[in-house]
Amino acid sequence: MSAAATFDAAAIRSASPIAELRERQPALAAAGFAFLALFAVASALQLFDGRTLDGVSVWTKPAKFFLSTGVFLLTSAWFFGYVRPDRRDAPALRWSVRIVIAAGVFELGYITLQAGLGERSHFNRADAAHFWLYGAMGAAALTMLLTKIPLALEIWRRPVRGLDPTLRLAVVAGIALTVVLGALSGLYMSQQYGAGHNVGAVGGATPLFGWNRAGGDLRVAHFFGMHGEQLLPVVAALTTGAFGALGSRRLVIAAGVAIAAITVAVFAQAVMGQAFPLG
Structure with missing residues (x-):
């Protein structure tokens, strides 16, 4: 493989994985690392808040979701490095980044709020408001998954040279x-x-x-x-x-x-x- 053919692939390599994630997709990297930091906070709260729900700490669910969503966002950020540089700011990808972050903030925000109140976020049909919010949270989770589709299409059609x-x-x-x-x-x-x-x-x-x-x-x-x-x-x-x-x-x-x-x-x-x- 020639040096020219490998240039784009080499150009996305940075001094550290964290720096490279930020270079590949800064917004997704920032949101992903923020969620991992909040995972640490939610995990620590389990040591100080003795409240439980369904036999486990009220902060167990937020901790799990902060971790899984953080990994989900960081994976997408990494995959942006496999898209040709001139296509990483294409409208479909730009909107997918905005939507996935907004959906993640809404879903995790509601889960965290309910944990703080000592109430269920999932399968909560106590009243119309909780039922609607549960449905909205599910729609946000599905939307986050669907934002992967434009990214996959760009990687398949217009991959970075040398991939x-x-x-x-x-x-x-x-x-x-x-x-x-x-x-x-x-x-x-x-x-x-x-x-x-x-x-x-x-x-x-x-x-x-x-x-x-x-x-x-x-x-x-x-x-x-x-x-x-x-x-x-x-x-x-x-x-x-x-x-x-x-x-x-x-x-x-x-x-x-x-x-x-x-x-x-x-x-x-x-x-x-x-x-x-x-x-």
Whole structure:
């Protein structure tokens, strides 16, 4: 590969990952790091505020959402570096950045407000206002996923010069998996007003994630569905040198199929009321 062909790819490299994220997409990077800082705050509040809701600290949900949304935004910021520089400020991408940040601030703001009040944000039908706000929060979450589509299209159509074709495939396929599987699992889960994300018996919780250990938990499928956009590029990065372009491409495709299959399998397991991973 010539020096000219690799110039654009090399130009997006900075002294540190944080600096590079800021260079690739400053607004998404700033919002993502802010959410990670608020994750630390919400985690610390669990040590000082003894209030609980459904058996866990009222600040557990905000902490989880600040972490997941921060990672979501930083992933998008990183992917902007795979778009040709002259296209990174295209109208569709510019509006997608504004919309995803606004939607994230609204969703996390409402979750945090409800935590401070000691009330549920999800599946709350106490009155018309709470029911409407829950629906608006769900719409914001879906909107955040849909903002990935213009980014994926730009990476596929107008990638930065020097971008490895297998990595491009992995990024675009990973985004597609996240949008489709994340949206479908999230929409189904959001409509379960009875037991919420739990199916069948409820009891115990897995370490870190807090998934139901006595019965099914729809959050498991949502988790696997949401992380294809991170997993497939990692597979591409780790395998290209060892297996060559063709071998790496096949492994990326196999990993994508595996993520989809696992997501469907754990969703079916949850719907049947069986606990993850062994029921």
